[in-house]
Amino acid sequence: MARLDAVSKRTVGKIERLAESVIKAVKGKKNPFVEIPIRSLANIHFDKKKGVVQLGSQKQKRYFFNVSMAKKFMQTFLVSDACKELVESGKTTSIRDLYYITKHTIGDSRQNTFEEQDESDPIIEDLEVSLDALREELHLFASRKGSMVGPVTIRDTGDTIDLRRMGSGGWAVPSIVEENVVQFGKHEARYILLIEKDAVWSRFNEDKFWKREKCIIIQGGGQPPRGVRRMVQRLHAELRLPVYVLVDNDPWGFYIYSVMKQGSINLAYESMRMAVPSARFVGLSSFDKDKYQLPMNVAIKMDEGDVARARQMLAYPWFADKRWQREIEEMVRSGVKFELEALSRRGISFITEEYLPKKLRDKDWLE
Amino acid sequence: MAATKKAATAKVKSTGPVKAERQLSLLDTAPAKAPARPGKEAARPASRPATSGKAVRSRGPAGKQVELVEVEPEASAEAPVQAERGPKRRATAEQMATKQREISISEFFTKNRHLLGFDNPSKALLTTIKEAVDNSLDACEEAGILPELTIEVRDLGLDAKGEGELTKGEGRFVVVVEDNGPGIVKAQVPKIFGKLLYGSKFHRLKQSRGQQGIGISAAAMYGQLTTGQPIRITSRTGKGKPAHFFEIQIDTRKNNPVVTRDDQLDAWHQEHGTRVELEIVADWRTGQRFVNRYVEHTALANPHATVHYLRPKQPKLSFPRATEELPKEALEIKPHPHGVELGALMLMASESKSHDLKGFLQTAFSRVSPPVAGAILKAAGIKDRVRPREIGADRQLAARLHRALQETKIMAPPTNCLSPIGDELMRRGLVSFLSVIESEGPEEGDGQLDLDAARKKPGKKKGKAEVVPPPPPEITPEEGVERIKGHNYFIATVTRPPKVYRGNPFQVEVGLAFGGSWPADKTIELFRFANRVPLLFQRSACGMTESIVKTDWRNYMLSQPKGSLPVGPMALLVHIASVWVPFTSEAKEALAHYPEIIREIQLAAQECGRKLATFIRKKQQADYQAQRRSIFELYIEEVASSIHQITGKSRDAIRRDFLRVAEQVTEADLAADDKKLEEASEKLSKRPRRGEAEGE
Numbered sequence A: 001m002a003r004l005d006a007v008s009k010r011t012v013g014k015i016e017r018l019a020e021s022v023i024k025a026v027k028g029k030k031n032p033f034v035e036i037p038i039r040s041l042a043n044i045h046f047d048k049k050k051g052v053v054q055l056g057s058q059k060q061k062r063y064f065f066n067v068s069m070a071k072k073f074m075q076t077f078l079v080s081d082a083c084k085e086l087v088e089s090g091k092t093t094s095i096r097d098l099y100y101i102t103k104h105t106i107g108d109s110r111q112n113t114f115e116e117q118d119e120s121d122p123i124i125e126d127l128e129v130s131l132d133a134l135r136e137e138l139h140l141f142a143s144r145k146g147s148m149v150g151p152v153t154i155r156d157t158g159d160t161i162d163l164r165r166m167g168s169g170g171w172a173v174p175s176i177v178e179e180n181v182v183q184f185g186k187h188e189a190r191y192i193l194l195i196e197k198d199a200v201w202s203r204f205n206e207d208k209f210w211k212r213e214k215c216i217i218i219q220g221g222g223q224p225p226r227g228v229r230r231m232v233q234r235l236h237a238e239l240r241l242p243v244y245v246l247v248d249n250d251p252w253g254f255y256i257y258s259v260m261k262q263g264s265i266n267l268a269y270e271s272m273r274m275a276v277p278s279a280r281f282v283g284l285s286s287f288d289k290d291k292y293q294l295p296m297n298v299a300i301k302m303d304e305g306d307v308a309r310a311r312q313m314l315a316y317p318w319f320a321d322k323r324w325q326r327e328i329e330e331m332v333r334s335g336v337k338f339e340l341e342a343l344s345r346r347g348i349s350f351i352t353e354e355y356l357p358k359k360l361r362d363k364d365w366l367e
Numbered sequence B: 001m002a003a004t005k006k007a008a009t010a011k012v013k014s015t016g017p018v019k020a021e022r023q024l025s026l027l028d029t030a031p032a033k034a035p036a037r038p039g040k041e042a043a044r045p046a047s048r049p050a051t052s053g054k055a056v057r058s059r060g061p062a063g064k065q066v067e068l069v070e071v072e073p074e075a076s077a078e079a080p081v082q083a084e085r086g087p088k089r090r091a092t093a094e095q096m097a098t099k100q101r102e103i104s105i106s107e108f109f110t111k112n113r114h115l116l117g118f119d120n121p122s123k124a125l126l127t128t129i130k131e132a133v134d135n136s137l138d139a140c141e142e143a144g145i146l147p148e149l150t151i152e153v154r155d156l157g158l159d160a161k162g163e164g165e166l167t168k169g170e171g172r173f174v175v176v177v178e179d180n181g182p183g184i185v186k187a188q189v190p191k192i193f194g195k196l197l198y199g200s201k202f203h204r205l206k207q208s209r210g211q212q213g214i215g216i217s218a219a220a221m222y223g224q225l226t227t228g229q230p231i232r233i234t235s236r237t238g239k240g241k242p243a244h245f246f247e248i249q250i251d252t253r254k255n256n257p258v259v260t261r262d263d264q265l266d267a268w269h270q271e272h273g274t275r276v277e278l279e280i281v282a283d284w285r286t287g288q289r290f291v292n293r294y295v296e297h298t299a300l301a302n303p304h305a306t307v308h309y310l311r312p313k314q315p316k317l318s319f320p321r322a323t324e325e326l327p328k329e330a331l332e333i334k335p336h337p338h339g340v341e342l343g344a345l346m347l348m349a350s351e352s353k354s355h356d357l358k359g360f361l362q363t364a365f366s367r368v369s370p371p372v373a374g375a376i377l378k379a380a381g382i383k384d385r386v387r388p389r390e391i392g393a394d395r396q397l398a399a400r401l402h403r404a405l406q407e408t409k410i411m412a413p414p415t416n417c418l419s420p421i422g423d424e425l426m427r428r429g430l431v432s433f434l435s436v437i438e439s440e441g442p443e444e445g446d447g448q449l450d451l452d453a454a455r456k457k458p459g460k461k462k463g464k465a466e467v468v469p470p471p472p473p474e475i476t477p478e479e480g481v482e483r484i485k486g487h488n489y490f491i492a493t494v495t496r497p498p499k500v501y502r503g504n505p506f507q508v509e510v511g512l513a514f515g516g517s518w519p520a521d522k523t524i525e526l527f528r529f530a531n532r533v534p535l536l537f538q539r540s541a542c543g544m545t546e547s548i549v550k551t552d553w554r555n556y557m558l559s560q561p562k563g564s565l566p567v568g569p570m571a572l573l574v575h576i577a578s579v580w581v582p583f584t585s586e587a588k589e590a591l592a593h594y595p596e597i598i599r600e601i602q603l604a605a606q607e608c609g610r611k612l613a614t615f616i617r618k619k620q621q622a623d624y625q626a627q628r629r630s631i632f633e634l635y636i637e638e639v640a641s642s643i644h645q646i647t648g649k650s651r652d653a654i655r656r657d658f659l660r661v662a663e664q665v666t667e668a669d670l671a672a673d674d675k676k677l678e679e680a681s682e683k684l685s686k687r688p689r690r691g692e693a694e695g696e
């Protein structure tokens, strides 16, 4: 068994304690159960003070001796067992891989432990919340996407990496960026810029925006994966850097910002480790089309889904602020949305040379 | 239809137009006419009976050849006297008088054969068997003998060894019914078998199978009409007495028997008993399913009888008796005043030998004591001095007495005269029935035995007896469950206490067999019986069907489309025993819709249904528990492995602990689930019938 670091030891201990609790229950002739915080909208609230979406205190007991729960109970321990092995062997794997690791036919029946990955993914999330261990601590990752450059040196599994010398592609952000994997070294960064899209991020990299502005630029290919979000959160918390978010002017863009800021409903239990409540929305704003004289022919008509989505957002408690209400209402009113690339209409480097510098200078952002 | 016409035309050629003979007796013509191997023409002596001589004449030669229809003498050619005004007179009284005469019994039979159950060769086969079997069972019961019956159908198209091609469609068949009953005294045999409307049961109020006393001689008549062959009887009344063999024909003109053969036999294998042999034109191919059913159901409703059944080209089928106990003897009772009809009252009065009305009422009716008789007369305002004969002659007087009879409070008739099958014997009957029957599951179509349909579509139901299903794993049957031919059936039976309708005592019984090999997605099988006689026809017109349809079977865990019989793997037996079973028609095929009877059947069905619901609920629970247990057991292995891997603790110890909790949890949950299901079903039972709007 490889020597374990503190985090891994803690995780293994949690899994063992869960299993011990089951042994104790059946020894005492009790129906064994696993207690799982409920991950649904009903058990989520917005903590105004902290500015994040948080899981409530409602828990659900998953019993073994209950026809509708027995299978999930069994699955929970299959996954626990597999994760313990991963952690102990110092290996990390994808959740898809875990599905294959734990899938087998039960006894001489025609039943499988898992029929589809759709069955095992929620079990992983259940385990995360009930153990209070992040997926990464269980040595699991979802998908890897996202890249980053900036005036900072890091250590990734023992390798020193200078993010000032990453060429055009940047450093691929791994899905697990916990401190046992990634540590931060010397840096001159003043802030972090999270960009929605890979293409726009490439423009910023090519224009050496980060060098000029002394900032870290990072992109997550749309909705940022956990690795990117956790990286931003750690940079923000550990290096005390402000976070700016640059996304398309559409409901999806707003949503990416809101997840970055408050955490998602689905992963509310990780908000504290993922969300940056002070993150600032620098654009694209619904009012930029006038401010930056974007011609209407670069606008995209919103469809019914977009409008409904935007309307929904008006009700989010973290968008209750008057300025946010105006921002969203303007989008609904105009019935059009814009991609970041629309700014290229004003020149290919308009976004890096004029748009963003002006925004930052004018403190023209939303929080 | 076309075939009938053709047959009729063919007949004309063979016999020629009938001259002005006043009456034709079959006795005169039949032997001469019966060909050695009669073809279709002899098989069908008459197409639909003509309704009048006139109608026959207008139909031309095809109508005239019908032997049994009177051909009137040439009518006078004179034109009728024409009145000054009004419609033209067509006939004078004198002319009409020439057409007025006594109706011969053969004519009556020919015209009314459909009323008697001989409307076509398929049905005639069944009716012939039925009449003989009913008589055998009645006689055995009355004599106190455990019946052993042999029913045989022989296809004369086959050779002596029973080999060859089965007759397709109509043909000659021999029906044999033999019993070990009391036998019939020599002197009575001719009248019983050679005279219509001669019997022992017509004049008595007693639960019995035969009622009209028309039975067996009508079958003899049918045989004689269609084949020219006499009925053959062998009978012996006891040990040391000789057996006699008779051949009897009916003189249709005089309705009198003609004994054509009377032999004393040296030996006969039966110590006592009767053997009846009839040669008839029948249709075995289409008729057999009805005969099969009749035989099966007769065995079912008569668990004290052993029945052997022999059919052409099929192995012998035997229904062994399920009990050595004879049914309780059905006693003869006097009619109850509340049940008597005005006409019957007048007839009884006129035939009374009593000197006064009081005496008449007391002797003729049950439950009439001197004070009751006095009360009746007082209510009618009739003096006791009045002679019964006067009542018989005076309709108004009789009506007053009749009303008083109805209105006076009189004790219900004695009900000890009834002989139901009984709970236990019904159960045993069902078990042995299910053990022997070949046909399982409902009939095709709407489950009605419809002879007309059957003729178009020959019964394709073949015996399934050879196809033995693989024996399922041995399970210990629960209470009320019988394991038959590898299937589990739940059987419940209910015998209601006797009740009275219109002064007639009656008793209702219901039995059901659920599960087994009955199809789960078809309408249930409804077996109807009246005085132990299966009712095979007119299901939808029957009061029993109405009662079962009106019962809400959804309360008893079966599905039931609105206004229909329930759907499910079940056979339901309904039996009514009564001294006088009210039928909708002379054919005695469907029970009349008397509210008192319908209600009783419903009550019995509900009682049975409750037992069924309890069983189904228990079974569902047991299935659920078994399934549950196996789920737990399956997962325990996995959980024990995982936890063993995580903690390093003994896998076996973990598994043991889990299994121990499993036992305990299952027990506790069982009780809780029981309660829940009980409550749910209670709610269900209280739920009102779905509204009309909610079509199904």
Ligand SMILES: Nc1ncnc2c1ncn2[C@@H]1O[C@H](COP(=O)(O)OP(=O)(O)O)[C@@H](O)[C@H]1O
Pocket (backbone or CB within 6 Å): B131, B135, B136, B139, B179, B181, B182, B183, B184, B192, B198, B199, B200, B201, B202, B210, B211, B212, B213, B214, B215, B216, B217, B274
């Ligand atoms: N197999 C038999 N054994 C003894 N008696 C019989 C038998 N068949 C008929 N009988 C007697 O003949 C009578 C007439 O029978 P049937 O014509 O069928 O009329 P029903 O059965 O209605 O009385 C019966 O009442 C019975 O007394």
Ligand SMILES: [Mg+2]
Pocket (backbone or CB within 6 Å): B131, B134, B135, B210, B211, B213, B214, B215, B216
């Ligand atoms: Mg009879």
